[in-house]
Every structure is written in structure tokens, then in C-alpha cells.
Amino acid sequence: MLSFFEASLAQLSIHRVGNKMLDEHYILSDKPLNLQDETLPKLLMQYFLTPFEKINDVYRFTHSSGDLELNELYHFVRLFFEEEIDFHSMSQQITKHLYESSSHPKIKAGEVYVVNFEQVQLEGETLAAIGIFKSETKETYLKIYPEHGAFKVGYEEEAINIHKLDKGCLILKCEQEEGYKVLAIDQTNKQNEAIYWKDDFMQIKIRNDNFHQTGNLMEVCKNFVNEKLDGAFEMERADKIDLLNRSVAYFKEKEVFEVDEFTEEILGNPQAISMFKEYKTNFEEMHDLAIGDTFEISEQAVKKGAKIFKSILKLDKNFHVYIHGKREFIVKGFDEEKGMNFYQLYFEQES
Template identity: 45%
Template sequence: MTGIEAVSLEKAIVHKVGNPTRGEELKLSANPLTLNDEIVRGLLTRYFLAPFNEHECYHFTHISDLDMNEVYTYVRNIFEDPANFHRESVFLAQLLYNKSTHARVKEGELYVVLFDKVPFEGEEKKAVGIFKSETKETFLKVFPHGAGWEVAAEDGVNINKLDKGCLVFRTNESDGYKVCVVDNTNKQQDAQYWVNDFLQVQPYTDSYHHTNQALGLCKLFIEKEYAEKFDVSKSDQIDLLNKSMDYFKTKEQFNLQEFTEEVIHHPDVVDTFMDYKRNYEANRNYAIDESFDINLVALKKQAKVFKTVLKLDKNFHVYIHGRRDLIERGYDEESGKKYYKLYYEEES
């Protein structure tokens, strides 16, 4: 998130949340933090807000009634009356503690923060932030001692690495607010307690979401399923990655049937792709529309992770941008090594 220099950090509190299955405790703070130091306030604001992508929005959900989503209710109470801040932060800590029973869940600090003037969708919004730091790093502290200096090691939180976060903007209340989420730890499907069990959020099904998820689906399919089931070379994978990205770059709207016909071609591969898409959606509990407008922000984000580099041992990296027909793969029996032959017109 950018443009956060004018954000006002109004209130913040820290609670210690352990894993009850390991006998770790829940330690609740009696008072909010005293933040008189403007430098510390600015560092905390950047630590909390910088990692978020404001284009990737979620909303609170519940299987029967939105009001039964506890995080949604506690945050709404803070928005309605900031005097409720401490009480609701305690409820949030107690709820997270009860959800932290998976073996992979680490003990950490839970921060609950009330912000004002957070830039979002061209306006300045009130926002409630819920953050958890789980990863500790060792820092060296150099300090004067007599006529010289001493060095000591201290464990602390790296302010450039937010482990988990949730930023709730005061907008779209009846639909479960607009929420941004960060989860950089416990990404395994069986340990996503932060998103699924604690927050209970789902993505807004807008053009950004569909573009982002469709490209993510294509990338995973090509790198895993396509490679495993059809015994294709790395250059063939890169070729299909390039064709997929080119489709999104040259079209204004995605159409599933058109995409499979123009990019994937082969009926067996198309059938496997459609099966993979259904499993992908079922595992993530959302559907990708068969037709949607292509979002340029999501396209730019995904383009950064579409790797089109052919790595040959530790000697060569070949960047492939297109024209699979100009690459020839073979095996040299005399040397016992595989080779690639590249055809080109000019060298630069």
C-alpha cells in the first residue's frame, strides 16, 4: 500500500496469543500502547500497512448469518464507538486463541489498531487493523561500554516482514466490509486458520479477482499438471506460459472457451485443464467466471511471477519470449548430454 504518510494511527493494543494445545497462554493487555514517539508511530504504520495490496479485496462471510461472524461484529462495534476498542480487542484475542489449535500455529503478538485517513479507492477511510507477528529474528545491538563498545544479541520483530494481517475499511458494511488480507506464514492448506477459521473471509468476485485467479490457475496447471501428465519439456512449459500471458495481454476480455481453443489446443490437454480448474476452485471455495474483463493491475502483478527462464545446469539461463518453433531439443549420444539448438537472425 502506498500514500500512507498522512495516515493517523489513533489507537493500538498488543495481546500475547499462544497455542492452547501446547499449553501456551493467552496474555491480555490491560491498556493500549502509549505512542508519544512520532518515529515509532511512523514505523508501526509502515510495518502494518505497507504489505497490503489494496486492489485484492475480501469480505467477511458466514454460512448462515453475517452477524454471526465474530470478527465482523467486533470490528463493527469499534467503528460504531471507539470507546469499545479495548473490550473488542480482548474478544478478538480470545477468539484467535480458540482458533490457534493446529500444530503449525505459532505463539505470537496480536496487534489491534484503529486508523484514520487510510487511502482506499480514491478516498480516506477509517480502518481497523488486526495483525499477528509470529517470526522472531535476532538483531545485534552495539552500545558504548567504558572507553569502547560492546555487542549484544536481542530477539525482535523485523518491521519489514509482516506475518499476518487484516485491514478492514469502513465501507460496504452490509456486504461484510472491504477487507485486505496478508498471510505469509502457515500457507499450507491445513493450516490456513488465519483466513478460513479466524477471519472467515472470501474474495470479492470482481475483475481483479478473476484475472488474478485465472492466471494463477494457468501457472500452476502448466508447471505441475501439464508437466506431469503429458511428459513435456521445460521449453514446452515455457511456451505455454508465454502463450497464456500473451492471451491476457492482447485481449480486453477473457473467455474460457476461446482461451482453451487458442492457447491450449489439444483436446486431451483441454480436458485435463478443465478438471484441474474444477479441483482448483473446489479447494479454494470460489469459482472463476468463464467470461470477465481482464484487469490490468492483476495482469501486471502476475506477469512478475510468470517465469520464462530455461535453466540448464548451472551454466546457462535461456530467456524464452516466444517462437517455440525456433528451439530444437535433442540428445548427443557421443557426449551423453542433452542439448538445445536455437535459431536466430541477429545477435545483440
């Protein structure tokens, strides 16, 4: 999770990029913006960095050839970090590359902000960072101001809402050989035209470390129990919850995930074990990622992932039963006289 409590905005260059497919062009500024106003940098920091505070996914730059230098964005940022190119020249090259990547007819024109940040904190490190942001959505704002003992109403068209960042990325100055640590946001497009920001312009993939392997495997477990097991086995809802609870307990208690150990302890049934391993392989292929059969379990990922495991047994609209363990202490039956299902709960103390 990103923190910018001590961060500062060192340099800022603003350009404009149009849609290449629509014969719109790009406009490059001659020099960086000179920020002398004390309030403006604080507003810009809020606009640029606040959306990243809740981002957990960390990416890496990639290239299909395996040669990172062929990734244009990585190349220009590396040149700046190694002081082989000045900041404004880098920002101009990045804008040209974004223009070349804007090849879908629905991509909107907008301003491009390239920012040099100092003392940004991520995963316990204080780092320099390059931020690249694009504003596409403009709004109209009313302005109320006093004049001659009364109030006047005015408006500002084509203004930017500092609480709504359209697109952005942060490239942290660390782990250069692995493709840097990269954070990315695209909040304006969810369709195919949005692919260009992460896939065409940035060419990034999620960092496949222990955090993501743990989180992905927990998602596999949840989906497998909730979606796949029903087709092969008749399972009561309480049995599913018990499986999910034992899965979470495994991740909380173990330091290392072992697929054979996990499936034997949690599933036990040879058919279910085979189905789980096949489901895991299909999940990897579908999401274009690799989850190891053995990896160190991330405690942080377990805390986050455990929230998606629901242990609530909902009975009509009358009762919610929270099952945390001891599956043998809850028994399902059918009352023929009432014509209704029932559960018996066994316990020692009431609180």
C-alpha cells in the same frame, strides 16, 4: 497494494492473550495507551504496516451460515465503525474472541495490539482502518551506551523486533455489506496451528474479483502446460514455451476471458481442450474457489502473473535461449556425428 504515507495512528489498546488449551488466561488493559512520545508512533506504524506494503491478496469476512453478523470479528468492528461501541470496548471484545480461537496447544501466548488508523490508502481509496496485531516472538537486544569516558554494554530481554511482525490484519472501512476489505499476515506458523488466525479468528476468504480470477486462471494455464500436457502428448520444451507465450499474449491482448475462445485459440486440439477444462475444475475444487468461464481481464493481474511464465530454453549449462514468439523459427535436430541434440535458429537481424 497498501500505502500509509499519509496515515496516522489515532488510538491504540494493548492486551495479552494466552493459550486456552494450556489454561493460560487473557489480560485486558483498563484503557487505551496514551502516546505522547513523538518517536514511538512512527516506530509502531513501521512495525504494524510495513509488512502489508507487498501484500496483494484482499480478503472478505465470511461465515458458514451466510450471515456476516455471526462472524464475531466482523460484528465488533462494524459496531465501532457505526459508532455503536467505543474503541477500547471493541478491542477488549476482539481480544476475548482471539482467546476463544486459540485452541491449538502449539499456539503461543502474546500481546495483542488493536489500532485505529486514519488515512490508509488501498486501491486508490483513502480509508479508516482497524488493525489487529499479535506479537509472539521475543528477542534479546544488546545496548551500547557511554559512561564516564568509556562504553558500557547492556541488554534488553523479551524485546520485540519492529522488523518482524508475527501476525496481523487490517480491516478497511469500505464495502461493509460485502465483508469489508481485509488484509492478513501470519509469518510465524506454517503448520496446522496457523490456521486459527485466518480461519478460526478472522474467518476470511480471498475476494474473488477480476484480479484474482485473472491471476488464478493464469496459474491454471502455467501448471496445465508444465504438469499435465506431458502425460498425454510428446512435447518439446520449445513447444511448451510457445504455448505459455501465446497464453500470456491472449491475456495481454483481450479485455474479456472466454474459456471456449481461449482453449480454441491456444490449444486447438479437442483432447487438450477437454483436459484443460477438467484441470481447471479440479484446481477450483482443490483451492476452494470459483473461476468463471467468462470474466473481465485485470491488467494489473496480468502484469503480475506474466512473471511466472518462463520463456527460457536452457541447454545444458552452456546456453539460455529466450523464446518470445515465432515458434517456426526454431528447429530441433540430432547430430549423429557428434551424438548431440541441436537447435537451428532463423532470424533476419542480429543486435
